[in-house]
Structure formats: structure tokens, C-alpha cells
Amino acid sequence: MSSLRINNLTLQGFRSFGRSTQSLPLTTPIAVIQASNSQGKTSLAEAIEFLLTGEIVRRQLVASSQDEFADALRHAHLPANTPVFVEAQFLCNDGVERAVRRTLVSDYGKGRYVDCKSALEINRKPATEGDLLALGVVLSQPPLRAPVLAQHTLGYLFSAKPQERTEYFRALLEVTDLEEFRQTVARIEPELKPTDSPAWTKLSTASDVPQLALILRPFLADVPASTALNAGFDRGAAALITAADVPAPATAPERLTAVADILAARRALVFPLEAFDRKQLPPVTRPPDTTWQKLQTYLDERSKVDNETRRLTALFKEALNLPAVATATEPIDCPLCGTPDSLTPAQIAHIRARVADTKAYRRADEQAQHALASIRTSVQTLDDAVEAAAPRFLATTTADRRSKGFTVERIRQILGEDSTSDLVTPWLQKLRPLARAFLLARRRFATLHATLATLTLDTLLDLNDLRTAFAACIDAVTAFLSSLGPYDAADITLRTSLQATIDAASHVKGWQDFLDLAKDLGALRETLIDRSARTTISRELSRALAAIQTANEQVLEDKFAVLSEDVQTWWYLLRPDEPTFFAAVKPRPGTRRTIDFKAGLARGDDHSTATIRDVIAIFSQSQLHCLGLSLFLARAIHEGTKFIVLDDPVLSSDETYRAFFNTAVIERLQALGLQIIILTQDQRTLADLETRYLHLGIAAFELAIDNPLDGTIIVRTSDTLEALLERARILVRSPLRDLRKQTGSTLRDAGERFCKEMLVQQRSAAGDSDTLITDYDRQTLGVLVPLVEPLLTQDPSHPGKLRTVNRALNPASHDDGAPGSSVLKQAIDDLRDLKKRYLR
Amino acid sequence: MPESQERVVQPKSNFDLLLEHLPEHSLAAALVTAHINRGATSSIDAIRQVVSDSLAALKAAYVEPADQ
Numbered sequence: 001m002s003s004l005r006i007n008n009l010t011l012q013g014f015r016s017f018g019r020s021t022q023s024l025p026l027t028t029p030i031a032v033i034q035a036s037n038s039q040g041k042t043s044l045a046e047a048i049e050f051l052l053t054g055e056i057v058r059r060q061l062v063a064s065s066q067d068e069f070a071d072a073l074r075h076a077h078l079p080a081n082t083p084v085f086v087e088a089q090f091l092c093n094d095g096v097e098r099a100v101r102r103t104l105v106s107d108y109g110k111g112r113y114v115d116c117k118s119a120l121e122i123n124r125k126p127a128t129e130g131d132l133l134a135l136g137v138v139l140s141q142p143p144l145r146a147p148v149l150a151q152h153t154l155g156y157l158f159s160a161k162p163q164e165r166t167e168y169f170r171a172l173l174e175v176t177d178l179e180e181f182r183q184t185v186a187r188i189e190p191e192l193k194p195t196d197s198p199a200w201t202k203l204s205t206a207s208d209v210p211q212l213a214l215i216l217r218p219f220l221a222d223v224p225a226s227t228a229l230n231a232g233f234d235r236g237a238a239a240l241i242t243a244a245d246v247p248a249p250a251t252a253p254e255r256l257t258a259v260a261d262i263l264a265a266r267r268a269l270v271f272p273l274e275a276f277d278r279k280q281l282p283p284v285t286r287p288p289d290t291t292w293q294k295l296q297t298y299l300d301e302r303s304k305v306d307n308e309t310r311r312l313t314a315l316f317k318e319a320l321n322l323p324a325v326a327t328a329t330e331p332i333d334c335p336l337c338g339t340p341d342s343l344t345p346a347q348i349a350h351i352r353a354r355v356a357d358t359k360a361y362r363r364a365d366e367q368a369q370h371a372l373a374s375i376r377t378s379v380q381t382l383d384d385a386v387e388a389a390a391p392r393f394l395a396t397t398t399a400d401r402r403s404k405g406f407t408v409e410r411i412r413q414i415l416g417e418d419s420t421s422d423l424v425t426p427w428l429q430k431l432r433p434l435a436r437a438f439l440l441a442r443r444r445f446a447t448l449h450a451t452l453a454t455l456t457l458d459t460l461l462d463l464n465d466l467r468t469a470f471a472a473c474i475d476a477v478t479a480f481l482s483s484l485g486p487y488d489a490a491d492i493t494l495r496t497s498l499q500a501t502i503d504a505a506s507h508v509k510g511w512q513d514f515l516d517l518a519k520d521l522g523a524l525r526e527t528l529i530d531r532s533a534r535t536t537i538s539r540e541l542s543r544a545l546a547a548i549q550t551a552n553e554q555v556l557e558d559k560f561a562v563l564s565e566d567v568q569t570w571w572y573l574l575r576p577d578e579p580t581f582f583a584a585v586k587p588r589p590g591t592r593r594t595i596d597f598k599a600g601l602a603r604g605d606d607h608s609t610a611t612i613r614d615v616i617a618i619f620s621q622s623q624l625h626c627l628g629l630s631l632f633l634a635r636a637i638h639e640g641t642k643f644i645v646l647d648d649p650v651l652s653s654d655e656t657y658r659a660f661f662n663t664a665v666i667e668r669l670q671a672l673g674l675q676i677i678i679l680t681q682d683q684r685t686l687a688d689l690e691t692r693y694l695h696l697g698i699a700a701f702e703l704a705i706d707n708p709l710d711g712t713i714i715v716r717t718s719d720t721l722e723a724l725l726e727r728a729r730i731l732v733r734s735p736l737r738d739l740r741k742q743t744g745s746t747l748r749d750a751g752e753r754f755c756k757e758m759l760v761q762q763r764s765a766a767g768d769s770d771t772l773i774t775d776y777d778r779q780t781l782g783v784l785v786p787l788v789e790p791l792l793t794q795d796p797s798h799p800g801k802l803r804t805v806n807r808a809l810n811p812a813s814h815d816d817g818a819p820g821s822s823v824l825k826q827a828i829d830d831l832r833d834l835k836k837r838y839l840r
Numbered sequence: 841m842p843e844s845q846e847r848v849v850q851p852k853s854n855f856d857l858l859l860e861h862l863p864e865h866s867l868a869a870a871l872v873t874a875h876i877n878r879g880a881t882s883s884i885d886a887i888r889q890v891v892s893d894s895l896a897a898l899k900a901a902y903v904e905p906a907d908q
Contacts, residue, residue, distance in 0.1 A: 178854050184884050185871055188891055223902055533898035537891060544868035551861035551868070558857060 018711025035703035040712030202513035298368030755784035
């Protein structure tokens with residue numbers, strides 16, 4: 001798997017780059033681009049920044065007014081229809097090369113918010129920043145997002161406000177995700193807090209009953225075993241009974257019943273609370289339609305048979321069943337009147353036919369009897385249910401209620417006048433419609449009962465009257481049911497208050513709760529288990545939250561320590577063995593978003609006892625420069641950047657610092673596998689790096705502006721032989737003798753360079769890693785050619801070609817000689833061919 | 841030169857670092873682990889599951905032979 005790198009950069013019309021498309025091949029691990037001031041060095045660094053981010057951060061960091069950057073990206077002399085773009089060939093992690101191109105759509109305008117617009121493409125298809133990141137490009141937090149260090153960004157690093165430094169190091173120091181996690185855990189906390197469930201509240205209240213306190217309070221603290229719970233409640237019941245001076249029954253259920261009786265009796269002394277009791281109204285069931293159909297069928301069949309026949313049918317059936325009648329073949333005595341031989345077989349047959357005619361009627365009669373009974377049952381059931389569903393006080397007479405002390409005045413008296421508006425009045429408002437609905441239903445049921453009481457099938461004439469009366473009852477029940485809901489809410493509120501007051505007055509507060517709990521001790525134990533588990537887990541979660549909070553802070557401290565270490569690593573590479581050194585990156589005490597850079601002032605070699613100060617007050621400009629570079633490199637490495645662009649990372653005035661940069665820092669970056677692109681105005685840096693890293697592969701370029709319209713031109717200088725051949729190719733066109741002479745001289749240099757590179761290559765292949773071009777300084781072509789000829793083994797003509805080149809160029813070294821153009825051109829072609837065939 | 845110069849930077853996630861500061865087998869560590877391994881589940885649901893499991897374990901301790 002490859003590591004992301006830039007293989008080539010092409011740009012046109014961007015800042016100092018003009019109409020001619022410029023290309024920067026970057027196939028080597030290190031590239032050095034040298035340029036004098038104002039030749040396009042920073043433009044090139046910003047071109048890479050623009051490619052990656054679609055902007056240049058200098059506008060934000062440097063411009064006093066952002067208007068100053070209006071139209072700053074497009075080259076000033078670029079023809080109107082010439083596009084401005086920066087394109088890079090990225091060799092991606094998957095080994096595939098992809099073209100990433102950003103084209104300027106509109107430049108910066110005047111005004112703070114008029115940003116530039118650009119279009120990003122990958123392999124000629126529109127792309128987003130997300131697509132770019134997917135290739136492996138690393139972009140950091142704003143404002144310095146691209147791995148490009150320029151003078152303005154370097155200055156920002158150490159001069160930014162301490163609060164703003166947080167942003168730069170956010171990716172390194174960020175613990176927001178940990179804080180969000182802690183908050184998420186904290187959101188669970190309230191869900192686990194044990195709530196005061198009704199059972200818990202009842203147990204608490206019952207535990208306050210003096211006779212029960214010692215028995216029940218332990219249950220509030222620890223979940224009891226089921227046997228202990230059962231035993232505790234039984235002992236509690238016994239204690240209450242004993243306190244009431246009543247003999248305790250023999251069994252536990254009887255003891256609970258006795259407690260309930262004592263409670264009711266005590267309450268009744270204050271108020272007949274049971275008068276509020278009522279049962280739930282079961283679902284209203286009506287007789288099915290078939291019931292009514294049976295009655296209707298009866299009426300229909302009855303109309304088909306005359307009254308006399310109906311009356312005598314039973315008598316005839318009995319007579320026909322007599323054996324003498326059933327088997328008669330001759331006239332027989334009439335079994336009803338006794339007249340001799342008066343009943344002939346023909347008469348018997350006639351009677352049998354008449355009885356048969358009433359068969360359907362008789363079947364309808366039988367079913368109608370059942371239907372009528374069913375209706376009576378339904379009516380009674382409904383009536384009973386309505387009566388039971390009404391509060392008991394509604395189903396009794398006023399006199400009866402008064403005799404038991406159930407009056408509104410008494411309720412007011414118990415609750416106090418203040419409670420009237422809150423409790424009694426709303427209750428009365430809901431009671432009135434309920435009472436009206438109840439009385440209406442009772443009246444209608446009474447009417448229907450009266451009708452049914454006298455109704456027989458014989459007296460049933462019209463079914464509609466009966467159905468109408470039944471439907472009226474159902475309507476009344478429905479109205480009653482709909483008024484029950486609102487009443488119940490007011491009833492519960494009133495009764496709860498009333499019961500609490502009555503219980504307090506009766507000295508039985510908590511007794512009802514005790515009895516309620518005793519009905520289902522299994523459920524109570526489940527409640528206690530749930531509460532206990534929730535209490536435990538809630539405490540554990542609180543401890544976990546505290547531990548997470550502490551750990552979060554420790555993680556942040558760790559991260560600061562790691563960052564300090566990383567920055568210090570680069571610092572010591574740049575400035576080893578100095579008594580004043582970079583000591584740490586620290587959060588300002590009491591803040592989370594303010595970062596201080598600390599310097600150490602050592603007395604000697606031991607840095608551990610150094611005095612610590614803020615760097616801004618202590619460091620020289622050179623030291624601040626180093627700090628900025630160290631901060632940049634620490635962040636870039638930490639974030640996994642695969643390539644970095646360093647625009648004048650070395651102060652040209654700082655010789656020592658430059659030496660350490662060229663050695664330790666570059667070697668370290670190389671070891672980490674980073675692609676390094678260095679821009680410098682310093683010729684010595686270029687020369688130093690070119691010599692030092694020739695063995696690793698280093699490409700050197702020069703930037704220059706010859707023509708303002710063309711803008712910055714990129715010239716490769718590291719391939720000396722190619723540069724010499726290219727220069728000779730241009731000069732050879734001239735008809736002037738002096739220039740041809742100069743062409744010859746250049747070509748001689750090229751020939752010497754070819755020979756030297758051949759010899760170095762041969763020695764390197766033989767294992768001599770220390771060989772250098774400079775080993776052959778001052779050796780002429782005449783000396784070198786015989787050494788190289790034996791190495792040109794690919795074709796027998798090649799040694800001759802090199803010898804011919806040497807001879808052809810001989811006149812150029814004399815004052816009066818100048819080779820002809822054709823000779824020079826042939827020499828150029830021959831040298832190019834040999835270079836191509838033999839030099840890697 | 842400090843030894844750290846030779847350190848190969850292998851950044852750990854914040855949650856890996858957090859775990860290093862929490863007692864092993866603690867509820868806090870279990871919550872962080874659940875968050876790390878939550879997959880497609882939301883963080884709060886992963887945390888709820890851990891708490892819910894702990895709650896169930898606590899309740900299970902009260903189960904009596906007759907209940908089983």
C-alpha cells in the first residue's frame with residue numbers, strides 16, 4: 001500500500017503564475033524550490049493551500065482590511081478567458097494516481113464576506129472536500145487547515161492569542177467527545193432515580209403508625225425475604241388489633257379482616273366514607289337482534305292461526321295421542337264427550353290436519369317464551385349494574401343519608417371551609433349530571449320493569465313499544481356512563497382528602513395503606529427490590545460520572561503532555577543543548593481554552609531544574625521562529641499529514657539553526673516517510689540540501705519571472721546534465737559565432753557531466769556509497785572519456801559517439817575555433833541518446 | 841535529546857485514553873467500553889443497555905428459590 005504523495009503540480013494564472021501553464025514534477029521524496037524575493041515562492045505555497053482548501057489563509061491572518069485581497073488570486077495580466085487553476089497528481093494510498101484540480105470560479109471581492117469561489121474536481125469529475133479527505137489528504141482545524149507553513153502562518157503560531165491557540169491544536173487536545181459522553185451518561189441518571197411509587201408511599205405512611213413502626217420501618221431500609229415480609233404484616237395486624245382491645249382471630253387472613261372492620265368502625269364514627277363506594281359499570285350488553293326476531297316471528301305465526309284453534313290445539317293433541325284414537329279404523333266413542341261411535345276415522349284425520357297447521361305457531365311460541373325471558377334478564381342485569389355503579393349515597397333516600405351523617409354540610413365541616421372551592425364545589429359540579437343521569441335511568445328501568453311484569457305472549461300486541469322502551473333504557477345507561485368518568489376524577493380527589501382527614505381524626509392514618517399493601521405482598525416486595533436496585537445503581541452511576549469527569553481531565557492533561565513532548569522533540573532537533581528551551585504547552589490554570597507556551601531557563605545542561613517562564617517574554621525572534629516550526633511539525637505529524645510544504649522555514653540569518661534544520665529535522669521527516677516540499681530564497685540551503693540528500697533523491701527547481709505576462713516560470717535545476725543540454729539546444733540556434741562558441745563550451749560541460757555521472761553510477765553500483773560528483777572536479781573531457789568508454793557496452797557504436805563528441809567540441813576550447821551548428825546539434829543528440837540509455 | 845524523539849506516533853482515541861484512567865471492571869469502564877463497541881447503536885442506548893443489565897443483575901440477587 002502506498003502512502004499519499006503529490007507526484008506533480010500544474011498551475012496557471014494563480015497569483016504570480018501567469019498565462020503559461022507551469023509544471024512541477026515532485027517524484028522525489030524531497031523537492032527544493034529556490035527563488036529570490038518576489039519571484040513567486042509564496043504564490044506556489046499558496047497554490048497548494050488553495051488546491052486543498054479553496055482559499056488562502058493569509059487574507060484572514062494578515063490583511064488589515066480584507067478588501068485588500070480583492071482580486072488577489074487571479075494573475076493581474078491574465079487574459080479574460082484564461083482559466084485559473086491548480087492541479088496535482090496525487091499518488092493515493094491505493095497506488096492509483098488521481099488528478100485533483102481546483103479552478104477559481106470567482107475571486108475575492110471587496111467586503112469581509114465576499115469570499116472566493118472555486119470548483120474542485122477529481123479525475124475531471126466534480127468533487128467535494130469530503131472526496132479529497134477520502135483520498136487521504138489531511139486538513140486541520142481552521143484557520144491553518146493545509147499542511148503549508150509560510151511566514152505568516154509561522155508567525156501566527158507563536159503570536160496568536162492564547163485563546164486562539166486552542167483552535168490550532170484542537171485536533172490534538174480535543175476532548176469534547178469525552179465531555180459529550182459524560183453528558184450522555186448524566187442524562188441516564190434521572191431515569192434511574194427511584195421514584196416514590198404508590199406502594200412505597202403507602203409503606204412509608206403505614207410505617208408511621210405507632211403500632212407498626214418497629215415492624216415496617218426495617219422494610220424501608222432493606223428488602224426483606226418474602227417470609228419476613230409476610231410475618232411482619234401479620235404481626236402488624238395483630239398489633240393493631242391488640243391496640244384496639246379486640247381479641248385477635250386465629251388466622252392471618254382473619255386478622256386482616258378484623259383490622260379492616262376496626263378501621264371501618266372508627267371511620268364511621270366520623271363519616272360514612274363507604275357511601276362513596278361504587279362498582280364499575282360492566283360493558284352494556286343488549287339482547288341480540290335474533291331475540292327480537294323470535295318475538296316478531298311469534299307475532300307473525302300467531303296471526304295465521306285463529307284463536308279457537310290455538311285454544312283447542314293442546315286438547316286436540318292430547319286426544320290424538322290416545323291409543324284408541326291413534327289406531328282407530330272404525331268409529332269410536334268420543335274421548336271428550338263420551339258419545340258412542342261418534343268419532344269416525346275421517347273426523348280424526350281432519351283433527352290431525354288442523355293440529356298440523358298450528359305446528360309453526362307452536363315452535364314460534366316456544367322460542368318467544370325464551371326471548372321474552374332473555375329480555376327480562378337483560379333489563380334486570382342492566383338495572384342492577386347501574387344501581388351498583390352509582391355511588392352508594394345516590395341509591396339511598398335522603399332520610400337514610402341524613403341518618404348516617406352523609407351530608408354536604410358534614411363533608412364541608414370535615415374538610416374545612418377553605419377546601420370548598422377546591423374540592424367540594426368541583427365534586428358537586430360533576431355529581432349533579434351523574435345524579436340526573438342515574439335517576440333518569442332508574443325511572444326508565446322502572447317503567448320497563450312495570451311493562452314486562454304484566455307482559456305475556458298472549459298480551460303482546462306490538463313489539464315496537466317494547467323495543468322503544470328498551471332503547472330508552474340503553475340511552476339512559478349510556479348517558480349515565482358518560483357522566484361517570486368526570487365524576488370519578490372529582491370523587492377521587494375529594495375522597496382522598498376526606499379519607500386522610502377522617503383517618504387523622506379517627507387515629508387510623510396509615511391503616512388503609514397497611515391493608516392495601518397486605519392484599520399483595522408479592523407486589524410490595526417487587527417494588528422494594530426495584531427501589532433498592534435503583535438506589536444502588538444510581539449511587540454507582542454517580543460514582544461512575546465522577547470517575548469519568550476525573551478521567552476526562554487526566555486525558556486532557558495527558559494530551560497536553562504528549563503535545564509538549566512532540567513539540568519539544570522538534571525543538572531539540574532544531575536547537576539542541578541551549579540553556580533556554582521550549583518547556584511545555586500548558587492550559588492556563590482555571591481555563592480550558594487558553595493555552596500557554598512555556599520556556600525553560602536552565603542554569604546548565606540539566607533542564608529538569610529550569611526556571612519556567614512564558615515564551616513570548618523570553619524567546620528571541622530566532623527562537624520564536626523555531627517554536628513556530630516545532631508547533632507546525634508536531635501538529636502535522638500528529639494528524640497524520642503525508643506531505644508538508646515549508647516556505648522559508650529557515651531564517652537565512654541563522655546559520656546554526658539552518659544547519660540543524662537541514663540535517664536533523666529533514667532526516668527525521670524523511671524517517672517518518674513524509675514528502676517534503678521546501679521553498680527557500682537561500683542559495684546555500686538549496687546547495688546544502690541538494691548535496692546532502694542526493695542519495696535519497698532530491699529535485700531542485702528555480703522560480704523566476706522574466707516576463708510579467710508569463711508570470712513565474714518553474715525551471716528544474718537539479719538535473720544538471722539536462723539543464724546543460726537544454727541550454728545548448730537554445731544557444732545552438734544562433735547564427736552568431738560567439739554564441740556558437742558558447743554552445744560548444746556548454747556542451748563540453750554537458751559531456752564532462754555525463755562522464756562524471758557515469759563514473760559515480762558505476763562506483764555506486766559496485767558498493768561505493770561515498771562516491772560524489774565532486775570526486776572528479778577539475779578533470780577534463782579528454783581525461784574522462786577514456787574512463788567512460790569501457791562502460792558504454794550497450795552498442796559497439798556508443799564509445800565512438802562519445803569520442804566524436806569530444807573531438808567535435810575541441811575547437812570550442814580555443815580562442816579562434818567555433819564548431820559548426822550541425823556538428824553541435826549532432827553532439828547534443830548523441831549526448832542525449834547516451835544519457836537516456838545509460839543514466840538512471 | 842529526549843527519548844520521545846524515537847517514539848512512533850500512534851495516536852490513541854480519546855476513549856482508549858479515557859479507559860486507561862478508569863478502574864478495570866468498574867461501571868465507568870463498562871460504560872466507556874459499551875460506547876466504543878456500540879456499532880450502529882446510539883451512544884445513549886448502548887449506555888442504557890449496560891445500566892439496564894446492571895439493574896437486572898442487582899434485582900436477580902433478590903430472587904428467592906421459590907421464585908425460580
